Amino acid sequence: xNKFDVIVIGGGPAGLGxxxxxxxxxxxxxxxDENSRPGGQLFKQIHKFFGxxxxxxxxxxxxxxxxxLKEAASLNVVLKLDTRVWGVFPGGIVTAYCGEKxxxxxxxxxxxxxxxxxxxxxxxxxxxxxxxxxxxAQTMVNLHRVLPGKKFVVVGSGNVGLIVSYQLKQxxxxxxxxxxxxxxxxxxxxxxxKVKRAGxxxxxxxTVKEAIGEKILEQVILCKLDSNxxxxxxxxxxxxxxxxxxxxxxxxxxxxxALCGCxxxxxxxxxxxxxxxxENMCTxxxxxxxxxxxxxxxxxxxxxxxxxxAGLSAVQKLGLRNFKEVDDEMQKIKDRxxxxxxxxxxxxxxxxxxxxISMKIPKESCL
Amino acid sequence: MAHIEEHxxxxxxxxxxxxxxxxxxxxxxxxxxxxxxxxxxxxxIKIFRFTHKFNEPRGLFCGIxxxxxxxxxVDGVPNVRTCVTPIRExxxxxxxxxxxxxxxxE
Ligand SMILES: Cc1cc2nc3c(=O)[nH]c(=O)nc-3n(C[C@H](O)[C@H](O)[C@H](O)COP(=O)(O)OP(=O)(O)OC[C@H]3O[C@@H](n4cnc5c(N)ncnc54)[C@H](O)[C@@H]3O)c2cc1C
Ligand code: FES
Numbered sequence: 001x002n003k004f005d006v007i008v009i010g011g012g013p014a015g016l017g018x019x020x021x022x023x024x025x026x027x028x029x030x031x032x033d034e035n036s037r038p039g040g041q042l043f044k045q046i047h048k049f050f051g052x053x054x055x056x057x058x059x060x061x062x063x064x065x066x067x068x069l070k071e072a073a074s075l076n077v078v079l080k081l082d083t084r085v086w087g088v089f090p091g092g093i094v095t096a097y098c099g100e101k102x103x104x105x106x107x108x109x110x111x112x113x114x115x116x117x118x119x120x121x122x123x124x125x126x127x128x129x130x131x132x133x134x135x136x137a138q139t140m141v142n143l144h145r146v147l148p149g150k151k152f153v154v155v156g157s158g159n160v161g162l163i164v165s166y167q168l169k170q171x172x173x174x175x176x177x178x179x180x181x182x183x184x185x186x187x188x189x190x191x192x193x194k195v196k197r198a199g200x201x202x203x204x205x206x207t208v209k210e211a212i213g214e215k216i217l218e219q220v221i222l223c224k225l226d227s228n229x230x231x232x233x234x235x236x237x238x239x240x241x242x243x244x245x246x247x248x249x250x251x252x253x254x255x256x257x258a259l260c261g262c263x264x265x266x267x268x269x270x271x272x273x274x275x276x277x278x279e280n281m282c283t284x285x286x287x288x289x290x291x292x293x294x295x296x297x298x299x300x301x302x303x304x305x306x307x308x309x310a311g312l313s314a315v316q317k318l319g320l321r322n323f324k325e326v327d328d329e330m331q332k333i334k335d336r337x338x339x340x341x342x343x344x345x346x347x348x349x350x351x352x353x354x355x356x357i358s359m360k361i362p363k364e365s366c367l
Numbered sequence: 368m369a370h371i372e373e374h375x376x377x378x379x380x381x382x383x384x385x386x387x388x389x390x391x392x393x394x395x396x397x398x399x400x401x402x403x404x405x406x407x408x409x410x411x412i413k414i415f416r417f418t419h420k421f422n423e424p425r426g427l428f429c430g431i432x433x434x435x436x437x438x439x440x441v442d443g444v445p446n447v448r449t450c451v452t453p454i455r456e457x458x459x460x461x462x463x464x465x466x467x468x469x470x471x472x473e
Binding site: 034035036046060117118127128129130131132133135136137139140141142144145146147148170171172215216 | 370371372374375376377380401402404405406408409413414415423424425426427428429430431432433450451453
């Protein structure tokens with residue numbers, strides 16, 4: 001009853017993509033997610049995606065999510081929500097809890113798609129209520145229709161910082177500034193142009209010095225940075241803000257992968273520590289595959305395709321289908337991923353990924 | 368602050384069922400099933416707990432159940448992550464002090 005060909009842990013775009021592909025090719029597939037609704041970060045992404053048609057260009061994140069859910073349901077993917085996985089044991093045993101209940105499943109292959117965590121930034125006052133991650137703001141506004149404040153300052157001009165600022169404006173909030181330590185904007189020019197048009201100023205070579213407030217955030221002190229990223233004395237100024245959003249990057253949620261004994265590597269470009277994987281998303285543990293932000297922080301579209309690749313790869317491993325047929329499908333996805341990883345930002349990720357794939361890591365199998 | 372009724376992308380908010388809960392004895396309303404934290408923020412409540420050692424205020428931080436900064440006492444149970452716990456009619460929610468009322472660490 002609790003035995004599956006493929007168990008996917010994490011129901012974001014990567015996990016959904018993996019589950020859909022595995023099930024489509026006939027694998028008995030289980031998808032586990034700790035939330036009461038699947039989709040991971042996808043349902044908070046209310047902007048249109050760009051890229052090619054296969055990558056849902058022009059479609060909004062939540063619509064992509066809905067379509068994937070429908071597909072998963074029609075393919076009889078077994079979906080268990082509110083279920084947090086806490087362990088993976090030899091024999092492919094996956095242990096989880098749902099409320100107070102402990103659950104146990106057995107999987108021939110396991111695909112980890114646990115996503116990422118947001119990075120934090122420490123400065124005096126950074127623990128005050130009102131200092132939140134950009135993701136928290138995005139979740140509250142786009143999923144729950146609640147603005148966590150009225151006047152925002154956003155730290156970080158990467159895509160998350162830019163998009164969240166724009167979405168805060170859309171929801172009727174005031175965004176006083178986006179603060180960026182680097183002398184240039186780190187996100188896509190399209191997103192930057194959009195927030196600028198919406199009247200948000202982007203302060204380059206600036207950082208947060210301090211957050212001030214009696215019990216909750218009332219003011220943010222900013223200052224200028226010199227070319228060595230050191231604060232320049234005397235350049236401090238204060239903004240009256242009730243919410244400070246940190247959009248300073250993501251790091252892969254590697255806990256389960258580490259627990260599984262997957263060989264971990266460090267990749268600054270892809271967010272830090274992450275499980276090593278080969279070109280088919282297989283890790284150093286023969287039973288375990290990875291996909292999405294866990295396998296290096298990128299974007300929703302790459303996460304989805306990596307998930308699909310991992311799903312096919314699992315089917316291939318299990319020998320459920322003609323090897324060559326699956327291989328051809330996998331090649332198509334690999335080509336798409338290469339296309340997605342183009343341009344000044346994508347190229348760096350492509351190189352980092354290639355570097356990882358070409359590492360020689362001994363394959364083990366203690367699970 | 369209340370909920371965003373009209374949104375350029377999300378559209379008009381559907382009619383929702385409101386529930387009444389008590390926060391430190393005071394009655395507030397929330398939308399059934401939304402995270403407790405969302406209801407609190409919509410009511411302008413930002414301090415969810417005070418830390419054990421230094422009695423410092425904490426509130427929402429990650430919003431997706433990862434950091435535990437948002438924990439409160441809900442129906443007598445301490446350390447409930449309010450950002451991922453749906454709100455239900457009649458809940459008794461309390462600002463948590465330290466490890467919470469039922470903790471044996473105090
Ligand atoms: C705040 C934020 C905003 C972003 N905005 C954008 C954007 O605008 N555009 C864009 O392209 N990308 C954006 N991203 C990047 C985003 O991470 C990817 O788009 C994409 O969601 C990654 O997909 P994923 O499936 O790998 O991870 P996720 O979508 O994060 O899904 C992982 C899922 O696994 C679950 N999970 C983790 N551990 C366990 C466990 N032990 N047991 C059960 N379930 C578990 C998580 O709860 C989550 O539901 C954003 C990321 C964040 C954090
Ligand atoms: S805000 Fe991080 S767990 Fe709730």
